[in-house]
Amino acid sequence: MTSDATAVAVEQVSKTFRISTDPVMSFKERLVRLWRTSHVTFDALRDVSIDVRQGETVGIIGHNGSGKSTLLKCMAGIITPTSGQVLVRGRLTSLLELGAGFHPELSGRENVYINAAFYGMARKEIDRRFDEIVAFAELDRFIDEPVKHYSSGMYVRLGFAVAVNLDPDVLLVDEVLAVGDELFQAKCLSRIKQFQREGRTIVFVTHDAATVRQICDRAVVLDRGSVIVDGRPDEAISTFREHLHGSLSERPALDGEALGDGGVIAEVASRPAGADGDRSGRFHIEPGGGVDLRITLRPVSPIAEPIVAIEISDRNDTLVYSADTDGLGIKVPPIEEACRLVLGLERVWLLSGEFHVSIKLLDRADGAVHGWREHATTFEVRSPRRAEGIAAIDVTLRREPG
Amino acid sequence: MADTAASPAVAAPLRPMSGRRTTRGHLAEIGRYGELLHMLVRKELTVRYKNSLLGFTWSMLQPLFYLVVYTAVFAILGAGFERFAVWILCGLLTWTLISSSLTTSTTSITANAALVGKVKFPRAVLPLASVGAALVHFCLQFVALVAVLAALRHPVDWSYVWLLPFALLTALVVCCSCALLLAAANVYARDTAHLLDLLVLGWFWATPVLYHFGRAAEWLESIGITPWVLYGNPATPVVITFQRALYGRDFVGAGDSISLLPHHAPLWYLGVLGITIGLWTAVGWVALRVFDRAEVNLAETL
Numbered sequence: 096m097t098s099d100a101t102a103v104a105v106e107q108v109s110k111t112f113r114i115s116t117d118p119v120m121s122f123k124e125r126l127v128r129l130w131r132t133s134h135v136t137f138d139a140l141r142d143v144s145i146d147v148r149q150g151e152t153v154g155i156i157g158h159n160g161s162g163k164s165t166l167l168k169c170m171a172g173i174i175t176p177t178s179g180q181v182l183v184r185g186r187l188t189s190l191l192e193l194g195a196g197f198h199p200e201l202s203g204r205e206n207v208y209i210n211a212a213f214y215g216m217a218r219k220e221i222d223r224r225f226d227e228i229v230a231f232a233e234l235d236r237f238i239d240e241p242v243k244h245y246s247s248g249m250y251v252r253l254g255f256a257v258a259v260n261l262d263p264d265v266l267l268v269d270e271v272l273a274v275g276d277e278l279f280q281a282k283c284l285s286r287i288k289q290f291q292r293e294g295r296t297i298v299f300v301t302h303d304a305a306t307v308r309q310i311c312d313r314a315v316v317l318d319r320g321s322v323i324v325d326g327r328p329d330e331a332i333s334t335f336r337e338h339l340h341g342s343l344s345e346r347p348a349l350d351g352e353a354l355g356d357g358g359v360i361a362e363v364a365s366r367p368a369g370a371d372g373d374r375s376g377r378f379h380i381e382p383g384g385g386v387d388l389r390i391t392l393r394p395v396s397p398i399a400e401p402i403v404a405i406e407i408s409d410r411n412d413t414l415v416y417s418a419d420t421d422g423l424g425i426k427v428p429p430i431e432e433a434c435r436l437v438l439g440l441e442r443v444w445l446l447s448g449e450f451h452v453s454i455k456l457l458d459r460a461d462g463a464v465h466g467w468r469e470h471a472t473t474f475e476v477r478s479p480r481r482a483e484g485i486a487a488i489d490v491t492l493r494r495e496p497g
Numbered sequence: 498m499a500d501t502a503a504s505p506a507v508a509a510p511l512r513p514m515s516g517r518r519t520t521r522g523h524l525a526e527i528g529r530y531g532e533l534l535h536m537l538v539r540k541e542l543t544v545r546y547k548n549s550l551l552g553f554t555w556s557m558l559q560p561l562f563y564l565v566v567y568t569a570v571f572a573i574l575g576a577g578f579e580r581f582a583v584w585i586l587c588g589l590l591t592w593t594l595i596s597s598s599l600t601t602s603t604t605s606i607t608a609n610a611a612l613v614g615k616v617k618f619p620r621a622v623l624p625l626a627s628v629g630a631a632l633v634h635f636c637l638q639f640v641a642l643v644a645v646l647a648a649l650r651h652p653v654d655w656s657y658v659w660l661l662p663f664a665l666l667t668a669l670v671v672c673c674s675c676a677l678l679l680a681a682a683n684v685y686a687r688d689t690a691h692l693l694d695l696l697v698l699g700w701f702w703a704t705p706v707l708y709h710f711g712r713a714a715e716w717l718e719s720i721g722i723t724p725w726v727l728y729g730n731p732a733t734p735v736v737i738t739f740q741r742a743l744y745g746r747d748f749v750g751a752g753d754s755i756s757l758l759p760h761h762a763p764l765w766y767l768g769v770l771g772i773t774i775g776l777w778t779a780v781g782w783v784a785l786r787v788f789d790r791a792e793v794n795l796a797e798t799l
Contacts, residue, residue: 112797121687175793181514189617191615200544209536213616213618
């Protein structure tokens with residue numbers, strides 16, 4: 096259902112590829128074999144519907160083979176869906192390839208014009224924005240040199256500089272932004288945030304959960320051509336990760352249902368350290384206090400040398416602590432059947448905040464991930480100290496004689 | 498995350514991103530990408546001459562080179578007539594426009610497979626850019642031809658010269674229609690390029706470039722076929738117009754006057770060109786529709 100506020104409407108899009116097992120690629124072959132060919136059909140997308148509202152930033156996550164590249168190409172207009180359609184309001188620019196049309200013999204200047212022309216820009220527009228583009232790419236001194244003399248970093252910066260100065264209403268981006276160094280990535284990210292402030296619509300296809308949490312309002316998870324989750328980023332990512340785990344263990348794969356309880360890490364509950372096993376309810380600790388994490392495990396197969404990994408992050412998804420029992424020198428007894436482990440966080444020197452805990456269960460022998468629970472539980476710290484930041488540090492002051 | 502009060506209310510309607518278009522819509526889309534077409538033609542030329550010594554003057558020297566070679570060859574062979582080399586050039590230039598348009602446009606899409614799979618733009622721009630580049634070469638060579646005619650003070654038939662732009666236009670309509678069909682065909686059947694080579698060879702001999710139209714017409718009549726068959730080849734009216742205007746109807750020089758071309762008024766030539774343009778515009782319309790249909794599955798096939 097589209098409304099006036101819809102920027103991109105993916106309406107029941109399905110895409111089936113007919114892959115010829117022995118393709119006919121010439122007139123000669125066709126004459127010889129007439130029309131006898133064998134095909135295999137592959138359903139890349141199955142009845143996908145997504146409604147992106149104006150000003151939203153939607154992230155699309157999925158493993159390789161989930162159909163996310165195909166979906167992206169359908170949205171970009173490069174591939175035509177077998178059924179259904181993609182509708183877009185306004186100008187859509189897709190950044191699937193930076194430097195489209197670049198020719199090594201031509202200068203940076205000439206390549207900017209060609210690249211911009213590929214995105215449908217008129218000459219006057221390019222003239223107007225040329226200086227901005229060169230400034231963004233920081234290539235003022237080299238702009239008239241042939242592109243074959245550029246380093247790969249310069250090449251990418253130039254391509255990106257053209258792409259971001261395009262003034263689209265809808266921007267489609269994929270992992271192309273992963274290319275480039277940290278400084279460049281920071282620049283890309285800040286430009287994307289600027290686009291968001293300007294109210295533009297962005298569709299972002301990625302593997303990187305952290306970026307999705309950072310900038311997306313909404314996330315859609317694709318698995319084998321279908322949408323399995325469409326909602327808040329943290330929920331979607333949890334489901335994505337659980338799904339990944341689901342396909343790694345020997346369990347029969349789950350067909351698109353969101354994982355609720357169940358899974359190898361059946362439950363994680365946090366308690367104040369030393370509290371009674373069955374007492375539930377909200378609690379908080381002070382800096383330096385302890386938290387017990389009661390982990391209920393239901394392994395699918397026995398694990399000879401288990402490793403428990405823990406990751407604690409704050410409300411803004413900043414990593415506070417990450418370690419595993421192997422690194423900490425803690426030996427975990429072999430796990431054969433359902434059991435309960437208690438991971439004690441003894442002295443938690445954190446300032447006020449709500450902290451999420453993620454738990455991973457691995458096998459030391461082959462590194463296989465048996466269970467993974469993202470944001471399995473939380474605990475709260477209330478600090479009476481008047482200090483900012485994450486870490487709680489005891490500070491004293493004295494005067495030295497002399 | 499976005500401040501909805503500040504967001505630009507995009508008033509445009511929802512448009513589909515892919516699928517079939519009307520012919521008018523297709524042409525409009527190509528028009529929107531006019532800048533791209535222009536840049537691709539420029540790129541083709543700049544890249545070709547970037548590191549060469551003489552730059553684009555190579556294009557102009559080519560006709561002069563042919564002139565020298567053909568004059569020498571036919572002087573030795575003793576065939577042909579006065580200023581035969583000039584006669585040949587008149588036809589050869591337009592023929593080169595047609596043949597090079599077709600051969601380069603056939604591979605224009607397959608050679609740019611990476612682009613086609615990653616960026617959205619009307620694919621028709623690629624074969625049309627090949628035609629554009631061939632046109633630019635033609636213009637450069639034409640300048641050289643004009644210089645030769647001026648140097649020799651050749652009696653150009655001015656009452657026919659105004660037909661030249663129409664002849665050129667006819668050639669372009671033919672080139673563009675064929676370019677679209679060939680480029681699309683080559684994606685689905687890669688030997689189109691090879692088949693085209695053979696076709697071009699045959700087509701060359703079916704066009705009165707090296708021989709004169711009058712001779713071919715006589716021969717056909719002698720075996721009972723109407724010479725109108727020769728006009729089935731769209732290149733023929735174009736070539737004979739150029740020959741008529743720039744070389745003249747009868748051959749230059751003393752001695753027996755042989756009629757190289759039929760005795761027709763300029764308006765007759767205009768008529769034949771007009772019919773050819775009309776016919777090939779219809780072919781072009783079909784070519785656009787076929788191309789549009791082929792474009793649906795282009796990215797996956799490449």
